[in-house]
Every structure is written in structure tokens, then in C-alpha cells.
Amino acid sequence: MAIGRETVENLLKLTKPKWRTSITKVEPDRITTRGYPQEDLIGNISFSEMVYLLLKGELPREKEAKMMEAVLVSFCDHGVTPPSTQVARIMASTGAPMNTCVAGGVSSFGKYHAGALERSMRIVQHVVKEGVGSNGPPSSSEELKNSALMVVEHFLEKGKKIPGFGHRFHDKDPRPGKLIKVAKKYGCFGIHTELIVSIEKLLLEMKGIHMNIDGANAGILSDMGFDWKLGTGIFTIGRVPALVSHIHEENSVESSFRKFVEVEDIYYNGLESRNVDNDRNELNISK
Amino acid sequence: MAIGRETVENLLKLTKPKWRTSITKVEPDRITTRGYPQEDLIGNISFSEMVYLLLKGELPREKEAKMMEAVLVSFCDHGVTPPSTQVARIMASTGAPMNTCVAGGVSSFGKYHAGALERSMRIVQHVVKEGVGSNGPPSSSEELKNSALMVVEHFLEKGKKIPGFGHRFHDKDPRPGKLIKVAKKYGCFGIHTELIVSIEKLLLEMKGIHMNIDGANAGILSDMGFDWKLGTGIFTIGRVPALVSHIHEENSVESSFRKFVEVEDIYYNGLESRNVDNDRNELNISK
Amino acid sequence: MAIGRETVENLLKLTKPKWRTSITKVEPDRITTRGYPQEDLIGNISFSEMVYLLLKGELPREKEAKMMEAVLVSFCDHGVTPPSTQVARIMASTGAPMNTCVAGGVSSFGKYHAGALERSMRIVQHVVKEGVGSNGPPSSSEELKNSALMVVEHFLEKGKKIPGFGHRFHDKDPRPGKLIKVAKKYGCFGIHTELIVSIEKLLLEMKGIHMNIDGANAGILSDMGFDWKLGTGIFTIGRVPALVSHIHEENSVESSFRKFVEVEDIYYNGLESRNVDNDRNELNISK
Amino acid sequence: MAIGRETVENLLKLTKPKWRTSITKVEPDRITTRGYPQEDLIGNISFSEMVYLLLKGELPREKEAKMMEAVLVSFCDHGVTPPSTQVARIMASTGAPMNTCVAGGVSSFGKYHAGALERSMRIVQHVVKEGVGSNGPPSSSEELKNSALMVVEHFLEKGKKIPGFGHRFHDKDPRPGKLIKVAKKYGCFGIHTELIVSIEKLLLEMKGIHMNIDGANAGILSDMGFDWKLGTGIFTIGRVPALVSHIHEENSVESSFRKFVEVEDIYYNGLESRNVDNDRNELNISK
Known part of the structure; x- marks a missing residue:
């Protein structure tokens, strides 16, 4: 049976590609990143070289590779002072999964922090x-x-x-x-x-x-x-290992759902007492 | 002026530490990770060694360091097939910031993906x-x-x-x-x-x-x-560089707010037409 | 021109629907939720009734509608004591966008908090x-x-x-x-x-x-x-308004990138001083 | 025993409040939002009125309350066409928790979507x-x-x-x-x-x-x-119920970890084959 051209073109319209990439090609039993089969990259290049390859599309020369190591190491950690670390640990204390906590930390990079x-x-x-x-x-x-x-x-x-x-x-x-x-x-x-x-x-x-x-x-x-x-x-790549480490420390050392703030330490402004019924009467709200 | 012990103890109670860590110590003009001043780590150890140091608390021997490189490289990327990559790119298409998109990808690791x-x-x-x-x-x-x-x-x-x-x-x-x-x-x-x-x-x-x-x-x-x-x-550490790369590709190559789904490609089940007024009458709902 | 059946079937295979739903149908100039045109819902049903309609597929009777209001109100807020609120506010302090901060708060619901x-x-x-x-x-x-x-x-x-x-x-x-x-x-x-x-x-x-x-x-x-x-x-639906309110308060009242932790308040365990060169020599690591 | 003023002031310095709010006061057995005890709000005000109270600090008059209902209903859902809904559902397909998926959807509001x-x-x-x-x-x-x-x-x-x-x-x-x-x-x-x-x-x-x-x-x-x-x-408050509904639909109706993209549907640009060893030799990289 044969089918008209128009029908086929309508079908084709539906199939126009939504996804394309120049980073990694996936075929059955074959994964090629930036042109290199991944099994040739594993054991042959360093993780920093991989970062460089992914971001720039080609392997670094040796000096750039060494520099990349230093750059990524330089972002590693700033203890519990950054908001992102605090967020990741507070989230961990609620029992949230590791990757969710990492995501929370990464989401905390804003204009003033890591921007x-x-x-x-x-x-x-x-x-x-x-x-x-x-x-x-x-x-x-x-x-x-x-x-x-x-x-x-x-x-x-x-x-x-x-x-x-x-x-x-x-x-x-x-x-x-x-x-x-x-x-x-x-x-x-x-x-x-x-x-x-x-x-x-x-x-x-x-x-x-x-x-x-x-x-x-x-x-x-x-x-x-x-x-x-x-x-x-790039900052995120360099900081994620510290987030993982802090979340693991929180989970291993601290007790679950600990209080980061004591009620006695909270200050309240302008929270004078009100009465719902009075106020709704005054606003003429029917029930 | 002197103040009573009890008062002080009450004050002290408020000050009990909410934050402690064995990962990185921050002092004025000095940042020490796992005991090493960071300026001594920069340029001296690889990023993979830094990952190892953060997670295990000590530097790896050479063989473990090499192994760590291979492990992290092995997680690098699987093109646009993983849900996490799709999520990161769809988020990027809306104009969301780089780190938010990375966080979206990382949050997508669930029981069935990367778990x-x-x-x-x-x-x-x-x-x-x-x-x-x-x-x-x-x-x-x-x-x-x-x-x-x-x-x-x-x-x-x-x-x-x-x-x-x-x-x-x-x-x-x-x-x-x-x-x-x-x-x-x-x-x-x-x-x-x-x-x-x-x-x-x-x-x-x-x-x-x-x-x-x-x-x-x-x-x-x-x-x-x-x-x-x-x-x-550890998987997250290895995969984040690819997420960054995919988000950057989406932002550089594709048009903003592109349609990932065409309306003609969506199927609907059981969405028969209803009338609000009729149904509310039937349910005896007053307006 | 005519095209063979097999070709067409291959094309069709590509077009099999990835997306289907029974919640809302989108057609040009027409949006129908659970069978009701949205312009008939706007101004006719309450937000709680909308929540019920979305989750259950049908409009509530009057009593269930009233109950739904009370349920959602009951989840509204617990001040700055919940980890999710702390996370949302800490994220806001970094200059992160409103919706990212809400997402951070929502991600913080874990086994121990809101679970x-x-x-x-x-x-x-x-x-x-x-x-x-x-x-x-x-x-x-x-x-x-x-x-x-x-x-x-x-x-x-x-x-x-x-x-x-x-x-x-x-x-x-x-x-x-x-x-x-x-x-x-x-x-x-x-x-x-x-x-x-x-x-x-x-x-x-x-x-x-x-x-x-x-x-x-x-x-x-x-x-x-x-x-x-x-x-x-459902808890999330009820709590999101408070997160929005807290983030807005943080942005309006507090200074950007304020310190939630003072360095003097951090305690360190077992962070004795180490020397990279010595330790690498001891580990026989070549440079 | 008495303690010197300076010591106390140093202690006090540590205790200066990090957290203050005008939204909700939490005391033992008492939770007061914008001045109203929560048990007086539950069953007395609608969820939309609660939203208004949280965001504006006071109860709406009746007409504003009705308007608020319509506004929030108007944001409810746009089927599976918005990137935020696609993100939430793709995340759900990986087995990620409900709230993580909601957060993913909410994080997807960017400049071009919902901005x-x-x-x-x-x-x-x-x-x-x-x-x-x-x-x-x-x-x-x-x-x-x-x-x-x-x-x-x-x-x-x-x-x-x-x-x-x-x-x-x-x-x-x-x-x-x-x-x-x-x-x-x-x-x-x-x-x-x-x-x-x-x-x-x-x-x-x-x-x-x-x-x-x-x-x-x-x-x-x-x-x-x-x-x-x-x-x-406010948009987020209005849209979250739809995200919850879509995530629940994904979890109930679709199979876990389904493929949103078929490998045959992915296009690749400029991914010509390369050889690691050759390229590293050419770059003079020592192993």
C-alpha cells in the first residue's frame, strides 16, 4: 500500500527533532563523548581533563590541564560559612536525600554568593x-x-x-x-x-x-x-564535592531534625494580638 | 559591674554551637581543609585528590588517586537520554540561571535514575x-x-x-x-x-x-x-560537569523557550466536556 | 510521489505520543481543565475548589469544599522554626530568585520534616x-x-x-x-x-x-x-504561601548576604594542622 | 561566683538574633500568624484569605477576597505544554519524591516562563x-x-x-x-x-x-x-496544585523511568570520531 506525500509530510512534521547535541552520542553498546569512545577516556584522562573536554569540546594541552586542576581545587570549600553549605546541611537534617541536598546548595548560589x-x-x-x-x-x-x-x-x-x-x-x-x-x-x-x-x-x-x-x-x-x-x-563543579562532604558529615555526626534555631532566639516585630471575628465584622465579611 | 552565674549560664545556653565541622576551618586570612592550608593544596594536588580528601578526610595514595580519576571520568555523560539532562536543558530553555538548571538536573536523580x-x-x-x-x-x-x-x-x-x-x-x-x-x-x-x-x-x-x-x-x-x-x-560529582556542558549548549545553540512538545503530539484521556453551572447546581453549591 | 508502508510505519514509530494527560487540554484559544473551560472556572469556584478539582478530577460538594479550606489553612506557617523556612530565607539572602527560594524550601521537606x-x-x-x-x-x-x-x-x-x-x-x-x-x-x-x-x-x-x-x-x-x-x-500546596511571604520579608527587611553564622560560633573537631609536602612524600606520590 | 562585664558582653555578642519575623510567632502550645491565633483562622477564613493575610499582613475585605480566589484560579494549569510541568513529570518518572518534583517545576520558572x-x-x-x-x-x-x-x-x-x-x-x-x-x-x-x-x-x-x-x-x-x-x-502559589496533580498522574498512570526521548530521535552535530592516544601524543601530554 502506498500513502500520499502530504500525509507523510504531516507525519514528518511531528517527528522533527526536539533533541540534538554535540556533546555525547549514544548508540547501542557505544557512548562517544566529543568524538572519543568513553572506554578510551576512562583510565586515560584525568577528571579535570574530562571537565575541560566537556566544556570546551577538545582535550587540553598539558599546561592547561594542570591549570584546570588548580582552578577546581581553589573553589573547594569554605567551611560552614557559605549560605549554600548551611542550606545543604539544614536540608540534610530533615532526612532529604543526598542529591536533593546538593541541589539545594547549588540553588543557593545567587547574585551575592558565587555570582x-x-x-x-x-x-x-x-x-x-x-x-x-x-x-x-x-x-x-x-x-x-x-x-x-x-x-x-x-x-x-x-x-x-x-x-x-x-x-x-x-x-x-x-x-x-x-x-x-x-x-x-x-x-x-x-x-x-x-x-x-x-x-x-x-x-x-x-x-x-x-x-x-x-x-x-x-x-x-x-x-x-x-x-x-x-x-x-565551573564554580559549581568545583564546589559540589564539598557539599557532598558536608551533607555526609551532617548525616553521620549530627542528630536528625536538630533545631538550628531556638524559639528563645527569635525576635518578633509588630505582632500585636488580633481577633479574627472582630476584624471580619469590621471588614463586613459574611461567613 | 558583675553579673550572676545563672544569668551567664542562661546566656551561654543561647550560645551553644549550632555549627561544627571537621572539614574546613575558616579564620581571618586562613582557610584550612582537613588540616591543610588551601594555598598549599592549590597547584599541589589534583581535583580528584581534592574530592578524595574532602570525602575521606585524608589524601589518597597514588594508586587510589589514579583510580579516583577513572571513577569520576566513568560517570561523565550519557548524552540527552537521561531524565536529569533533559530536565536541566528544559529548565535552561526558560531562561533559568545556570546553577538552578544544574540543581534541577541533580534533583532528578531518583530511585530509577542514578540510584x-x-x-x-x-x-x-x-x-x-x-x-x-x-x-x-x-x-x-x-x-x-x-x-x-x-x-x-x-x-x-x-x-x-x-x-x-x-x-x-x-x-x-x-x-x-x-x-x-x-x-x-x-x-x-x-x-x-x-x-x-x-x-x-x-x-x-x-x-x-x-x-x-x-x-x-x-x-x-x-x-x-x-x-x-x-x-x-560521588555520582553527582562525576555528572555535574556534563550538566553544565549541556546547559551551556542549550543556551548557546537552541532558541529560548522552544517547544519541547507540540500540542498536536499530546493525547488526552477522558476529558469529556462539562458545564460548571450545571455541576454546581447538582452538587447544591451556593455561590 | 508515493512512499512505502514500511517507511511510514517507521515514521509513525517516531511519533508515538510521549505526553498524555487527563488534567488539562490545550487547544488554540481554549483551555479545558477536567472538562471545564477555564474561563468558566475563573470567578466561579474558589481556589480550594480548584485544588480539589485538580487533585480529584471533580468538583467538591459544598461541605468538602469548606473542609478543604480549613485543611489548607491549617498548614499555613510555623514561623522561622522549620528547616524549610530557614532554607528559603538563607537562599533569598544570596540574591537567588523568588521561585528558586520557594523550590529550596519545598525541597527541604524530608522524612523528618513534613513527611x-x-x-x-x-x-x-x-x-x-x-x-x-x-x-x-x-x-x-x-x-x-x-x-x-x-x-x-x-x-x-x-x-x-x-x-x-x-x-x-x-x-x-x-x-x-x-x-x-x-x-x-x-x-x-x-x-x-x-x-x-x-x-x-x-x-x-x-x-x-x-x-x-x-x-x-x-x-x-x-x-x-x-x-x-x-x-x-497537599502539605506543599498549603505551605507555599508562607514560603513566599518569608522570602519577601527576608528581601524587604534584612540586608543582603547577611551572616547567619559568625565564625566565632563555629566549633571544629579534630582539625589538627598537616603539611601537604610531608604527607605526599610519605604516601610516595610523584608530582 | 561573679563574672566580668566584658565576658558577658562577648557572650552577648554571640547571641545577637539571627532570626526575626513579623509573620508568625511560635510559643509553646501557641502559634499566632499576623496576630491571629491559628486555631481561630482554621475554619474561619478561606485559603485565599490566608494567602492574602500572609502576603499583605492583614485580612482582605470581602471583594478583595473574592478577587484573590479568581486570580489564583486563573493561574491553575496549562496542561503538559509548560516546561515546568514537563520537568516535574520527567523528575517524577525517575522515582524522585513528590516535593522534589514540585520544587523542580517551581525552579523552572525563568525569564521566559512565568517571568x-x-x-x-x-x-x-x-x-x-x-x-x-x-x-x-x-x-x-x-x-x-x-x-x-x-x-x-x-x-x-x-x-x-x-x-x-x-x-x-x-x-x-x-x-x-x-x-x-x-x-x-x-x-x-x-x-x-x-x-x-x-x-x-x-x-x-x-x-x-x-x-x-x-x-x-x-x-x-x-x-x-x-x-x-x-x-x-503569587503565580507559584497558583500553579503548585497543578504540579502536584501532574506528578501524581505521572506516578499513577505512566510506567517508571519511561523514555521521553528515543535514541533514533536524537540528532548529532559535528561529532566526528577521534582517537585519544593520537590526540594526546599530538598535544604532548605525558601519561
């Missing part, structure tokens, strides 16, 4: 590519320093913090200095990181404020060619 | 520690094979799948064979993995079903001394 | 339908009391709490008494709620423990014919 | 309060129409959609007309809704585009005095 890396990457990538003001992209070390100054003045005028600088728990974050050293060692210190360093120099003189770990990573990841839109994603 | 690793670890750790039935822990290769048989029979009788075996897209998952080889190379093939291999041998004979990547990892991670309660957490 | 309603519904529905032990379903008031005793003994023997009874902040939860009264008024006090009341009577005598709001709702919702699998869902 | 209400509220509240351009707030019907024109021109010039207008599945969304009628009936049609109606009139003439349900609600909720920052929150 600085991406915003800092966006700024340095913009300045390097487009320049600030009407000057066009900086083409000398002098122009880069000038760009740094314009960035600093822009933020100071608005009374805003520059993402990637300053830390609420540290005067001088102990991590960025080491990471910058590693970047120099592995040839990953380029114009973006130079811009970050120039901004720090100015901020330090003017306000006594140092670069933080997000600032250092913003420069380095940009010099490695990562799109700023991947900033929060 | 097999933890359940498989639990089974092999239980069998090795407690034994099956009344026999006590297996103390010879023969007893281990016997335990494997009892596990298989237990599940087959109940008509249930054994977690860690079989795959809905592959007859023979291409990953576990390679991972087992790596485990042998690095001395991480022990009694738990042997049990998994014995179960596979039986299942293969009886049902033609192979081990999958969760089964292989269940054995190996157990032999490396990881608590089964960390199973889903 | 009691569903578990309590499951127990009473099981007892009423199947009975306890070998006695079969209770068919008289006397048998129901006996079932209550068997339930209580079962839990006490295991040293476990009975879900729906006891509250960590109240000796006598002020809500269930009123809700039970409302249930009697609206004819929604049936065998399941009777069982809950019988259990409370025993627990009160034996242990001085009262019913909590989950216990009362477990009985009433079961008597209204709700599947126990909807327990957490 | 229109809040953005539309923001626009109309801004125009009414501040005016557009340099004209100041509109003080006559004529000026309001002029503001509407300026809003429309602003968006058309940028080639952007105006939030609250147009629908990807409907030419004429069937819901807003009815909701506007209800708003007039209950005295909730004010200047903000008038602005929305004026914008629609212009858009209809110029582009044939109608108001959607978000547009109508943006006007009405603004006329009821709701802060635009509550937009997504």
Missing part, C-alpha cells in the same frame, strides 16, 4: 574585547592600566563593590596569590589576569581591598578561553 | 560485612560465589532488577569492562568487585544481562572504602 | 483497608480501638515515634483540636479520623503525647478520599 | 508611580493612554515583546477577558489594569496581539496593592 566569578569574568572579557568608554580594546600595557582605572572609578562612583575583590571573612584571601603563581607557571597568565592584577593594585592603594579567589579565577579562566557564561557552572 | 550505584554499594557492603542469610560474612572465594548466587536468586524470585546490572540503552555497557581493568591495574579490585563480577557471571548465564557502570563502580568504590551513603554523592 | 502527614495517611489507610496483623479490616468501633492499640504497641516496641503525634515545639499542638471540630461540622470525620483519635487517646494515657496537625489532617484527608501519595503534595 | 507577570507588574507600577519619559505620573485618562503608547513604542523600537501580551499557543488567551470582568465586579479594576487595557488596544491595532493571563493579573494585582516583587511568588 561574583561570572560577573567578574564578564567585566574583564568585555573590557579586553570592547574596551571601556569610547577607547576601544586596550592595546598596550598602559592602556590596560587605564582601563583598570576606568573600571575602578565606574564602580566607586556608583558606590558598588567590584566583583572579584574583597571578602567578608578575610582582609587578604589566602588563595588568589597562590593561584596567580600557578597561572604564571603554566602559561595561563594573560591579558585578562593582568587586568585583574591592575584593578587590585588600584583598589589596594585607594581602599585597601585585595583580590579574592573569584577575581583571580575570573582572569585565569578568561585567559584560558572560557566563556563568562560558564563562570557559575 | 542504582548507591543501592548496589549497599548490597555488596552488606553481603561482605554481614553475609546473606544465616551464613555470616563470606570467608572464601567459594563462599563469595555462593553469596552471589543467593543475591541473584533473591532478586529473581521477587521479579526485581538487581541494581548495577542491565541498561535500558545497551546490551553490554561499554564502560564497566574498562573500569574493572583499571581497578586491577591500580590494586582497587577487591572482594566487593569480585562479588559484582560473580553476580554478573550468574546473571549472564541465566538472563544474558551484563554489569553496568554503576555495578562496576559499586564494587570498586566499596573496595576503596567509601561508605555506600556516598554513592549518589 | 509525617504522608506516612500517617499511609498507616491509617492501610489499617482501615487491610487491618493490622491477621485480623482483617476493622469492622466495628471496638475493632478499630483494637487496631489503634496494635499500631501504638508496634511503634513503642520499636522505640519509634508514630507519625502524626508529638511536636518538638508544643506539648499540645493548638491546631488539631480545632480542625477535628471543623471536620465534624462538615461531615468529614470518618473511620480514619476516628482511628487517629483512638491512637491519641492511648498515646496520651501511656506517654502524655498529643496528636499534631499532621495526624489530624492524615485522618481527615483520608476520610475525604485522598490517596496517601498526595499527602506531601 | 512575564512580575515584569509586567513592574512596568505598570513604574509607569503609574513615576510616569514614562519626563512626563511624571499620568494624572488623567488621556495621559494614561499616552503612557501606554510610549510603553508600546519603547518595546516595538527595541523589537522586544511586551511582557503580559501574546501567547505562544493562543491567538486570544481565553482567560484574561473573564478575569477583567471579575475585577470590574469586585472593584479591583483600577489605573494599573486600565493601563494594561490601553496597551492591549494599541497592540491589537498595530500588531493583532492580545493581552494574556499574566497581563491581566499584572494590572489587577497591582490595583490590589501587591508589590511587583511578589509576582512570581
